[in-house]
Amino acid sequence: MERRRAAFLRTTAFRQTLLSAALFALSSFVILGFVYAASAGMMLRRADAAVNAEVEVLEERFQLGGIASLNRYILQRTVGGGADYLYVLVHPSGRSMSGNLTGLPSGVQPDEEGRIQFVYQRPPVGDEAGEDGKDDRTARGRIVGLPSGYRLFVGLDVHEETRLVARMLNTILAASALALALGVAAGIFVSRRFVRRLDRINSVARRVRAGDLQPRAPRNYTGDELDELSENFNNMLDRVEALMHRMRHTGDSIAHDLRTPLTRMRNRLDEALREGGDLDAREQALERAVADTDELLGIFNAILSLSRLEAGESRTSIVRLDPAEIANDLAELYEPVCEDDGLAFDSEIQTGLVMLGDRGLLSQALANVLDNAVKYTPPGGAVTLRLRETGDGRIEFSVTDTGPGIPDADRDRVTQRFVRLDNSRTKPGSGLGLSLVQAIADVHNGRFELGEGPGVVEGGHGPGLRASLSFPRAPAEPG
Amino acid sequence: MRILIVEDDREAASYIRKGLRESGHVADHAADGEEGLEMARAAEYDVLVVDRMMPRMDGLTMVETLRKDEDRTPVLILSALGEVDDRVKGLKAGGDDYLVKPYAFAELLARVEALARRRDPETVRTKLVVGDLEMDLLARTVVRDGEEILLQPREFRLLEFLMKHSGQVVTRTMLLEKVWDYHFDPQTNVIDVHISRLRSKIDKPFPRALLHTVRGAGYRLQA
Numbered sequence: 285m286e287r288r289r290a291a292f293l294r295t296t297a298f299r300q301t302l303l304s305a306a307l308f309a310l311s312s313f314v315i316l317g318f319v320y321a322a323s324a325g326m327m328l329r330r331a332d333a334a335v336n337a338e339v340e341v342l343e344e345r346f347q348l349g350g351i352a353s354l355n356r357y358i359l360q361r362t363v364g365g366g367a368d369y370l371y372v373l374v375h376p377s378g379r380s381m382s383g384n385l386t387g388l389p390s391g392v393q394p395d396e397e398g399r400i401q402f403v404y405q406r407p408p409v410g411d412e413a414g415e416d417g418k419d420d421r422t423a424r425g426r427i428v429g430l431p432s433g434y435r436l437f438v439g440l441d442v443h444e445e446t447r448l449v450a451r452m453l454n455t456i457l458a459a460s461a462l463a464l465a466l467g468v469a470a471g472i473f474v475s476r477r478f479v480r481r482l483d484r485i486n487s488v489a490r491r492v493r494a495g496d497l498q499p500r501a502p503r504n505y506t507g508d509e510l511d512e513l514s515e516n517f518n519n520m521l522d523r524v525e526a527l528m529h530r531m532r533h534t535g536d537s538i539a540h541d542l543r544t545p546l547t548r549m550r551n552r553l554d555e556a557l558r559e560g561g562d563l564d565a566r567e568q569a570l571e572r573a574v575a576d577t578d579e580l581l582g583i584f585n586a587i588l589s590l591s592r593l594e595a596g597e598s599r600t601s602i603v604r605l606d607p608a609e610i611a612n613d614l615a616e617l618y619e620p621v622c623e624d625d626g627l628a629f630d631s632e633i634q635t636g637l638v639m640l641g642d643r644g645l646l647s648q649a650l651a652n653v654l655d656n657a658v659k660y661t662p663p664g665g666a667v668t669l670r671l672r673e674t675g676d677g678r679i680e681f682s683v684t685d686t687g688p689g690i691p692d693a694d695r696d697r698v699t700q701r702f703v704r705l706d707n708s709r710t711k712p713g714s715g716l717g718l719s720l721v722q723a724i725a726d727v728h729n730g731r732f733e734l735g736e737g738p739g740v741v742e743g744g745h746g747p748g749l750r751a752s753l754s755f756p757r758a759p760a761e762p763g
Numbered sequence: 764m765r766i767l768i769v770e771d772d773r774e775a776a777s778y779i780r781k782g783l784r785e786s787g788h789v790a791d792h793a794a795d796g797e798e799g800l801e802m803a804r805a806a807e808y809d810v811l812v813v814d815r816m817m818p819r820m821d822g823l824t825m826v827e828t829l830r831k832d833e834d835r836t837p838v839l840i841l842s843a844l845g846e847v848d849d850r851v852k853g854l855k856a857g858g859d860d861y862l863v864k865p866y867a868f869a870e871l872l873a874r875v876e877a878l879a880r881r882r883d884p885e886t887v888r889t890k891l892v893v894g895d896l897e898m899d900l901l902a903r904t905v906v907r908d909g910e911e912i913l914l915q916p917r918e919f920r921l922l923e924f925l926m927k928h929s930g931q932v933v934t935r936t937m938l939l940e941k942v943w944d945y946h947f948d949p950q951t952n953v954i955d956v957h958i959s960r961l962r963s964k965i966d967k968p969f970p971r972a973l974l975h976t977v978r979g980a981g982y983r984l985q986a
Binding site for chain 2: 574578601613616617621624651654658659
């Protein structure tokens with residue numbers, strides 16, 4: 285649990301929220317600081333302006349009537365309290381002559397404009413008195429030097445203003461601290477949630493690694509990043525599971541397909557050993573064992589070339605070629621084969637077409653399809669090889685036979701590896717032929733499709749199979 | 764014939780060597796490309812059988828080096844890889860024929876003997892003769908015992924190949940490769956069917972058969 289807690293502090297989510305909380309706190313501090321500076325400054329400037337105006341009035345009074353007139357004026361203003369301003373008139377000797385303050389504060393250095401700010405004690409007025417009966421208040425004003433060493437202070441009580449400013453400052457600091465604290469709390473909350481959801485995905489990954497392919501990452505279908513991650517993760521697991529399944533199936537099929545010829549071979553060799561003196565029988569058994577080995581090697585080679593084609597590792601030599609040449613060569617190769625098997629062979633080959641392809645691979649694909657037609661069509665039937673340009677401008681090789689055909693439901697299945705509809709596996713074949721055709725079609729961006737043949741024909745054959753390999757036409761040659 | 768086997772797999776090498784000796788040939792063995800190159804330079808061989816993947820110097824490099832030295836000894840390249848591009852690379856490097864492992868010994872023997880034949884001075888022959896069977900390569904005619912035999916173009920090429928290798932075994936795979944230029948094995952016995960067609964034209968009407976089936980290997984045209 286301790287490790288967990290430490291772990292969430294390290295999470296990206298937590299760090300991100302912490303960072304944004306800090307940024308938020310800092311920016312609110314800056315904004316409030318600006319407001320503070322502006323309003324505090326404004327209040328003090330207003331007080332200063334009022335003081336300047338009063339100083340002008342008093343200076344005028346002094347110029348007109350001298351120090352006595354000024355003194356009298358101040359006395360008049362301050363008598364009985366309740367004056368708007370604070371005044372002190374100081375004699376060159378340092379004695380305070382008049383005013384509503386006891387004297388000038390000592391030790392306060394005026395600034396360049398002669399302004400000072402200091403704390404004074406106001407006599408208690410009403411219930412505003414402090415605990416000790418005294419009332420500490422802030423005054424702000426100007427000291428003006430008059431001829432002959434007199435000095436005059438005019439100021440204002442800025443106690444409320446400074447208190448307001450101080451409270452504002454405290455509020456700003458508190459708000460910033462609160463923003464920071466809230467941000468951190470939010471960060472903890474968000475990152476905990478985030479970590480919990482990630483943990484669920486991670487635990488699925490751990491279980492899968494341990495060999496259980498069933499679990500899937502939980503989803504909340506909000507489409508957020510984690511949900512998307514879960515979805516991708518699950519899709520990946522689906523794919524892995526399908527591949528594992530296929531691999532297992534392939535493995536089983538390989539085992540099955542290899543076991544039969546291996547057993548047969550083993551029995552023949554065993555028989556040959558026991559045959560004793562009969563050399564002919566012995567030789568025959570050995571020859572057949574060699575043939576069985578060749579069959580096995582053939583299956584291995586087919587698996588290898590299929591894998592290489594499917595993995596795209598096999599570098600093909602795709603060039604512009606005339607598909608009619610390929611079709612003619614194969615027609616010529618298979619015609620006698622069909623005739624020997626009692627099948628009528630016919631070919632309809634359109635000339636003048638151009639496509640991009642690998643002659644060897646295309647020939648092999650067509651040969652596989654023709655092999656199947658010959659293998660599965662009963663004597664008396666017919667096999668037709670066609671090459672034509674289809675209505676939608678594709679180049680299509682097709683082989684039609686009058687054999688039993690392939691049921692609609694199985695047509696997609698037969699191009700998978702090792703799928704053989706002939707479950708007893710009495711006909712020779714690896715179950716890889718059509719997979720190879722499909723892979724070759726894929727390499728050429730082509731399509732391999734199986735459909736119904738000509739239907740039931742006389743003699744009870746049918747419905748037949750139509751295997752079609754179609755490819756895009758070659759683009760016009762540049763230049 | 765004197766044959767050099769360059770192959771790092773000792774068992775495979777001894778299998779070939781034994782087979783070649785039983786067929787009446789002299790066979791030497793080199794265990795890698797460098798040794799093979801030395802031996803090929805030191806002695807005259809009729810055919811080299813070279814494995815593609817070997818330590819120290821691979822087969823293709825060895826053959827390329829020989830060819831640069833103007834050594835024209837026919838080379839049969841053996842390879843575990845079996846794709847078209849591999850074959851093309853092998854032939855480009857200077858190999859004369861290409862055989863994919865695993866192979867039947869009969870296949871290897873047939874190819875080695877066919878390669879040795881190629882070494883004969885390549886005078887441009889316009890006429891092939893096997894017994895009473897004659898082929899005129901210019902007029903594209905075939906005559907047996909004074910009787911003209913009409914052949915389809917592919918049958919003509921098939922017979923031409925058989926006659927050029929008369930007295931030798933040619934395998935079905937060799938015929939598919941050299942006559943049809945197909946480098947895959949169709950499942951059906953297409954070659955047998957074509958041979959039997961040819962046989963019905965050149966042999967059947969005559970008392971003595973020229974085209975023989977060699978069990979477990981292929982065919983041989985022999986007077």
